[in-house]
Amino acid sequence: MAYAGISWSSSGYEVAVLGSDDGALRPTTVFAPRRVEDLISYLRGLGPELFTVVESTNGILDGRLMAAGLVVHRADPRLLPARPLFGSVPAAALAEAGRRSPHNLTRLVRTRGTQTGREKEIDSWIASSTDMLARLDRDGLALSHGDRDRREVALTFDDGPLPPYTGQVLDILERYGVPGTFFCVGMNARAYPEEVARMREQGHTVANHTWSHPMLPELDHGQLREQLERTQDALSEAGGGPVSRLFRPPYGARTPEVLGWLAETASQVVLWDVAPDDWAMPGADTIAGLILDSVRPGSVILLHDGGGDRSQTVAALPAVIEGLLADGYRFVTVDELARPHGTGQPALATG
Known part of the structure; x- marks a missing residue:
């Protein structure tokens, strides 16, 4: 099982991937906003059991990920560190939330998007x-x-x-x-x-x-x-x-x-x-x-x-x-x- 956290910033998206243990499975990778298709290909290459995590300030990406067949979960603020003034919590923190407490995250539904369950x-x-x-x-x-x-x-x-x-x-x-x-x-x-x-x-x-x-x-x-x-x-x-x-x-x-x-x-x-x-x-x-x-x-x-x-x-x-x-x-x-x-x-x- 691999856990991928996706954060955002002014420069685009950052993906951090953790294995089931505490070690990093892959180096952190940054994708410019025009490269979402490359981001999707990267995630799909991590295998069918990938557990992908976003947070509620990243509401524009989940639909494209789910349309590509990826399973996406949302981590809510109570499970995460404080956000910066601009940007989401770090991608590694999102991946760790998935690895540490997957049952506390919400699996998103394509017909509801990031608002699923809320x-x-x-x-x-x-x-x-x-x-x-x-x-x-x-x-x-x-x-x-x-x-x-x-x-x-x-x-x-x-x-x-x-x-x-x-x-x-x-x-x-x-x-x-x-x-x-x-x-x-x-x-x-x-x-x-x-x-x-x-x-x-x-x-x-x-x-x-x-x-x-x-x-x-x-x-x-x-x-x-x-x-x-x-x-x-x-x-x-x-x-x-x-x-x-x-x-x-x-x-x-x-x-x-x-x-x-x-x-x-x-x-x-x-x-x-x-x-x-x-x-x-x-x-x-x-x-x-x-x-x-x-x-x-x-x-x-x-x-x-x-x-x-x-x-x-x-x-x-x-x-x-x-x-x-x-x-x-x-x-x-x-x-x-x-x-x-x-x-x-x-x-x-x-x-």
Whole structure:
């Protein structure tokens, strides 16, 4: 049995592998963000009994690992040393957590991802934030949907950029002349700046979805700030120019404290009211059908262009666009959707 811990930092992913005893089985190996396929090949080469461990601030990698047939476990904070200001706990600490107490770790399910087993906890966090979210909505600092009197909808895409899916989504949007809003993960934006630059060139909104897709309620104030600021920098550098202050929390997870911190940054928290769970890959027809059955004027539609195999999302997109156009909807970006009624200006300036 081998135990592989995968950590992340500004430079990419680090893999530490331990055997069943205390000795290192292999030297620590570092993979740049563009080399995830090489990382997967490396792990698969360690044998079928590999026990792979990530932690909850690394929420963008597990889907790709599981799609490759790897068994992935999550180690929660109570089992780990304290995290640094930016980055996860060391890869060796994650591998050791798997070797020392494998039964205390959660085996991830592909249809639930890093949130596996934490659904009730996330629901509790969200429920506790209802009043704070309503207050931010009144102040123009939160949005779940736009004006119900305007027959407009916003297509949004999370977790990218990730070739080839981001490019395929952009091809479809360009073909139909439809704008989108892309909530990008900083690590992926740093890896694929050409994809972000193309989003800008086509007139789409580029927005922040954290650096590593963490559970925000587990971060302290400084760690949250680093996630946002480093992602803003990566997005600004990719193609140049200002970056929207729109922000989408991973998993929609928030607490009143987290929302208060986000308000301090003048970020506008963007949620959604239509979510076909395309990341769980229920089938392209199911994805399209769920969207077309659920959309209302002002809807914010949650889709994904990264984090795993997004071929079903790509396949569903033309039917979604054609169906909504036929039903008299106009597509807008989220910042257009957020503009006050009767104005042509977004509710929140970008910069």
